[in-house]
Amino acid sequence: MDLSYTPEEEEFRARLREWLAKVLPGLPPKPSPDDWPGRRAYDLGWQRMLYDAGYAGLHWPADAGGRGATPTQHLIFLEETEKAGAPYVGANFVGLLHAGPTIAAEGSAEQRARWLPPVLRGEEVWCQGFSEPDAGSDLAALRTRARRDGDDYVVSGSKIWTSHAEVADWCELLVRTDAKAPKHRGISWLAMPMDAPGITVRPLRTLAGSTEFAEVFLDEVRVPVANRVGEENDGWRVTMVTLSFERGTAFVGEVVACRRVLGELAREARKNGRWDDVPLRRRLGRLNAEFRALWRLTQWNVSESERSGGVPGVGGSVFKLRYSRARQDLYDAAADVLGPEALDLDSPWTLDRLSSLSYTIAAGTSQIQRNIVAERILGLPKGR
Amino acid sequence: MDFQLTDDQRALRAGVRELLVRRFGREQLRAAVDAPELDRALWRELGEAGFFALRLPEAQGGVGLGLPEAVLAFEEAGRALLTGPLVATHLAAGEVPGAATGESVVAAVDGTLVEWLDEADVVRGDVTGAVPMRSADPLTPLHRVSRPAPPDPVAALLTAAEQLGSAARTCELAVQHARTREQFGQPIGAFQAVKHLCSEMLVRVEVARGAVYAAAVTADPLDIAAAGLLADEAAELGARDCLQVHGGMGFTWESDVHLHLKRAWLRARRGQSAAEAEEALAEDLVAAAPGPRT
Ligand SMILES: Cc1cc2nc3c(=O)[nH]c(=O)nc-3n(C[C@H](O)[C@H](O)[C@H](O)COP(=O)(O)OP(=O)(O)OC[C@H]3O[C@@H](n4cnc5c(N)ncnc54)[C@H](O)[C@@H]3O)c2cc1C
Numbered sequence: 308m309d310l311s312y313t314p315e316e317e318e319f320r321a322r323l324r325e326w327l328a329k330v331l332p333g334l335p336p337k338p339s340p341d342d343w344p345g346r347r348a349y350d351l352g353w354q355r356m357l358y359d360a361g362y363a364g365l366h367w368p369a370d371a372g373g374r375g376a377t378p379t380q381h382l383i384f385l386e387e388t389e390k391a392g393a394p395y396v397g398a399n400f401v402g403l404l405h406a407g408p409t410i411a412a413e414g415s416a417e418q419r420a421r422w423l424p425p426v427l428r429g430e431e432v433w434c435q436g437f438s439e440p441d442a443g444s445d446l447a448a449l450r451t452r453a454r455r456d457g458d459d460y461v462v463s464g465s466k467i468w469t470s471h472a473e474v475a476d477w478c479e480l481l482v483r484t485d486a487k488a489p490k491h492r493g494i495s496w497l498a499m500p501m502d503a504p505g506i507t508v509r510p511l512r513t514l515a516g517s518t519e520f521a522e523v524f525l526d527e528v529r530v531p532v533a534n535r536v537g538e539e540n541d542g543w544r545v546t547m548v549t550l551s552f553e554r555g556t557a558f559v560g561e562v563v564a565c566r567r568v569l570g571e572l573a574r575e576a577r578k579n580g581r582w583d584d585v586p587l588r589r590r591l592g593r594l595n596a597e598f599r600a601l602w603r604l605t606q607w608n609v610s611e612s613e614r615s616g617g618v619p620g621v622g623g624s625v626f627k628l629r630y631s632r633a634r635q636d637l638y639d640a641a642a643d644v645l646g647p648e649a650l651d652l653d654s655p656w657t658l659d660r661l662s663s664l665s666y667t668i669a670a671g672t673s674q675i676q677r678n679i680v681a682e683r684i685l686g687l688p689k690g691r
Numbered sequence: 692m693d694f695q696l697t698d699d700q701r702a703l704r705a706g707v708r709e710l711l712v713r714r715f716g717r718e719q720l721r722a723a724v725d726a727p728e729l730d731r732a733l734w735r736e737l738g739e740a741g742f743f744a745l746r747l748p749e750a751q752g753g754v755g756l757g758l759p760e761a762v763l764a765f766e767e768a769g770r771a772l773l774t775g776p777l778v779a780t781h782l783a784a785g786e787v788p789g790a791a792t793g794e795s796v797v798a799a800v801d802g803t804l805v806e807w808l809d810e811a812d813v814v815r816g817d818v819t820g821a822v823p824m825r826s827a828d829p830l831t832p833l834h835r836v837s838r839p840a841p842p843d844p845v846a847a848l849l850t851a852a853e854q855l856g857s858a859a860r861t862c863e864l865a866v867q868h869a870r871t872r873e874q875f876g877q878p879i880g881a882f883q884a885v886k887h888l889c890s891e892m893l894v895r896v897e898v899a900r901g902a903v904y905a906a907a908v909t910a911d912p913l914d915i916a917a918a919g920l921l922a923d924e925a926a927e928l929g930a931r932d933c934l935q936v937h938g939g940m941g942f943t944w945e946s947d948v949h950l951h952l953k954r955a956w957l958r959a960r961r962g963q964s965a966a967e968a969e970e971a972l973a974e975d976l977v978a979a980a981p982g983p984r985t
Contacts, residue, residue: 308700308759309693310908316692379692573976582977589966592973596902596917599972603694603901610694625897628890678883680890685866687880687889 310606312379319376320383326360327391334394340517340658347432347474350397354429363427364403371411372423378613382606385560390567395560398471402426402433405552406479410498413545414536422477422498434475436466436499436523437546443468444675446481447490447543451525453482453497459529460484460497462505465522468669472508472521475501479549480530485540494542496549498534505529515661516652550671551623558630559605565637566598568659572637576644590640597633601626621683624676631666631673638663694905696763703756704763710740711771717947720772724829724950729775729796729810738793742768742777743784751785758845762852762907769856769926772950774830776807778849778961779815787813800840801961808834816840828953847962848906848915851922854958855896855903858925861933861951862892868937879936888932892925899925913975916968923965926955 312320335352338345357363366381367373376384389395396403407426410418425431442449451464462482469478478499485493501508505528510518537545573591576582608622638660642649645656652658667673681687696704714733715723723730737743745761747753754760761781768777779799780790789795789812798807800816808814808821809832817838826833866889869880879885899921906914930952934941941948959965 308696308904308908310905312692382692570976573973577977588973589969591976592969592971593920595972595976596920596968599905599914599917600898600902600921603905604898606692606694606905607901610692613693614695622897625894628894629898674883674887677887677890680893681880681886685862685889685893687866687869687886688878690881690883690886 312383316377316379316383319380320387323362323384323387324391326362327387327393330356330360331391331393337394343474343518347398347471350394350399351429351432353394353397354399354403354427358428363429364407364423367407367411367423367427371407371419372427373411378609382559382609386563389560389563395564398432398474399426399429401435401471401475401479402431402477405435405549406433406477406498408552409479409496409545409549410536412548413496417533418498418536431476432471432474433477433479434469434472434501436469436472436478436480438468439465440467444672446546447494449481449483449494451480451482452486453484453495453530455484455532456529458532460495460532460535462497462499462525462528462530465524467522468511468520469508469523470520472501472523473510473518477501478523481542481546484542488540491543493540494546495539496536496542496545497530498536499528499530503528503530513662514664515658551621558627559609561634562598562601562605562630565634566602568641569594569598569637572641572644579644579646581644581646587640587643590643594633594637594640597636601630601633604629621679624671624679625684627670628673628676628680634666635663694908700760700763703760704767707740707742707764707767708770710736711767711773715771715773720947720950723774727774727830727832729807731796734775734780734796735793738791743781743793744791745781745784747785747791751791753785753791757907758848758910759904759907761849762903765849765852766856766859766903769853770860772830772857772947772954776811777853778846779806781849782843782846783813783815787815799846800836800838801846802842802964803836803839804960805834805836806831806957808832826957828950828957830950830954831957833957842962842967844910844912844915844962847919848903848910850958850961851899851903851906851915851918854922854926854955855899857951857955857958858892858896858899858922858929861926861929861948862889862896864948865889865892865933865936868940872938885936888936892929892932895921895925895928913972916963916971919963920965920968920972923955923959927952927959930955 338349364373365376365384369375403426407423410422437446439449453460453462478501480497480499482495482497483493484495505526507524509522511520511522512518582588604626641656642660648654649657682689741754742764744753745756745764749755776798780797783790783797785791787795787797790797795812796810797813798805798811805818805821818836821834821836824833824835869885869889870878872879902918902921906918930948934948937946937948940946
């Protein structure tokens with residue numbers, strides 16, 4: 308067990324720090340949370356800067372245009388960018404963290420060449436069209452269907468809770484290509500261009516008041532068969548690859564962010580006098596233990612995947628379960644530190660508290676994660 | 692960074708587990724419940740295996756390993772519910788004659804309690820006027836003392852390692868039971884309420900494991916404080932959930948679950964209190980340099 312970094316890793320960290328110190332002061336101001344085109348431009352701009360500096364797709368394999376960096380270097384990257392207060396992946400989330408890695412792992416040479424470079428260069432945004440109104444946790448129950456017509460699939464149905472759909476160029480889309488097969492067997496994974504005729508995006512308002520996700524209606528949308536990643540009807544397996552990326556690595560940077568936010572909260576409590584409230588202070592101390600441990604678990608998982616060299620395992624579910632709750636505990640504690648101010652929508656704490664509520668739902672609810680841990684790690688029997 | 696066990700560490704852990712299965716398996720454990728006295732032969736065997744001298748430099752006749760290895764050995768001890776003043780004797784190796792080899796049994800004052808006072812050859816700390824208690828843990832005799840000793844971070848870490856081992860074991864016991872016990876025509880582990888208890892147990896174990904192992908590597912007092920909090924939580928809640936999964940069986944003296952629960956309670960009393968650990972970790976938050984908010 309070794310928590311020290313090699314000289315190469317330290318060197319990588321030092322160069323990254325230097326670069327961040329140089330570029331961050333010159334960044335344009337952040338657009339407002341509801342300015343979606345502004346946010347897209349801002350996030351893509353940041354991605355382009357990363358690309359030009361050689362930091363794009365660090366954790367992607369080299370033959371997919373990535374840097375082939377070790378998971379540890381990726382961890383250092385997330386740690387340092389977050390510590391420095393650099394922009395988060397934002398609109399590039401799906402492209403960089405799950406569609407991209409999935410195409411890198413499962414796509415053909417042409418598919419990789421077509422879709423991966425624009426993600427890395429900050430030119431195209433992806434969204435995820437998995438969930439449907441009647442297929443959320445039971446994702447394999449999806450009904451959006453694709454019928455073959457010459458070289459195209461003709462897709463009809465609807466998707467829901469699609470994050471960033473309004474500003475996306477591509478959608479990783481799950482469709483049913485065989486209605487008669489058992490439900491896990493008849494699914495295919497397609498890359499759908501979001502400007503194709505027949506697509507209607509209707510933004511949904513979240514409880515935080517914003518429109519970060521949308522409903523997507525698909526009416527006879529033509530998607531080339533060449534856009535299918537993996538074999539026809541083998542999409543469920545591809546989906547599992549995508550979900551393991553989504554749960555395996557997607558939250559790493561956020562733990563660093565939570566540790567920073569917790570420090571800020573403590574200093575806020577010192578300023579406003581709530582620090583003298585012993586139970587509240589102790590709660591913050593316990594949250595410190597919590598986020599330290601989550602960081603250690605992250606280092607553990609990263610080291611494990613570095614050794615196995617493969618796709619992140621179901622350990623991501625263990626992490627997600629605990630992290631999503633801890634994040635909510637953090638913002639609940641913040642509300643107690645802030646008092647009445649915690650009801651002010653102009654306070655960033657309030658918006659962050661509201662958005663923390665999504666963590667136990669998005670990317671698979673906590674109930675579903677518990678089923679995964681129980682059945683896939685502990686080997687308990689499947690429920691009926 | 693390679694935060695995984697080395698091959699040597701895996702081998703060490705397997706060796707300790709094998710020794711404890713052979714010498715302190717279920718039968719010996721239950722025998723110890725009926726006659727709670729220290730097995731001196733086992734104590735010497737532990738000494739020979741290097742359990743107490745693990746961190747003592749080779750020049751002093753020790754094994755010359757570090758805290759991470761000690762933590763792995765104590766995790767196994769916690770799993771097996773091994774009895775005796777293990778932490779106190781381990782810490783006395785090289786300081787108290789015979790401790791390193793298991794010839795001596797060393798007890799120590801921890802907080803206001805002393806474990807195994809009557810069986811000890813040497814006692815560290817002031818035990819004048821020590822009053823025997825009827826110990827809640829049938830496997831650990833206890834005395835109360837009036838002059839508390841300050842907590843030792845290494846003792847706290849080794850205790851956390853024992854808690855981790857116990858938590859991992861109760862998770863395993865619960866899962867085994869849930870796989871085999873049938874109600875309503877199926878194993879109870881197929882019921883989601885049971886399944887979710889078990890998965891939360893595992894999550895607590897894994898979070899505690901990361902914290903305990905990291906603290907063993909850094910030996911940082913705050914890392915140890917955090918590890919203690921999470922390992923206590925994993926052990927205490929783990930034993931409770933294990934009891935729940937076992938139903939009426941879990942509430943019996945026959946089942947081992949209560950032994951884990953009671954020992955977890957006792958260990959949680961050792962060293963720094965939860966309040967002190969939380970205060971130290973809170974202080975750390977305001978001591979750290981301010982960062983920007985995004
Ligand atoms: C902020 C946010 C962003 C999202 N972004 C996207 C996106 O970009 N793309 C996308 O495809 N999806 C996205 N989702 C959808 C998300 O993946 C689903 O909301 C989630 O999987 C739950 O599905 P559901 O909403 O249909 O709830 P349901 O599946 O209807 O579940 C409702 C409740 O029932 C419980 N439940 C359901 N089945 C079980 C079971 N077997 N055992 C126990 N409890 C059960 C659930 O835990 C939940 O509490 C997003 C969601 C949120 C909140």
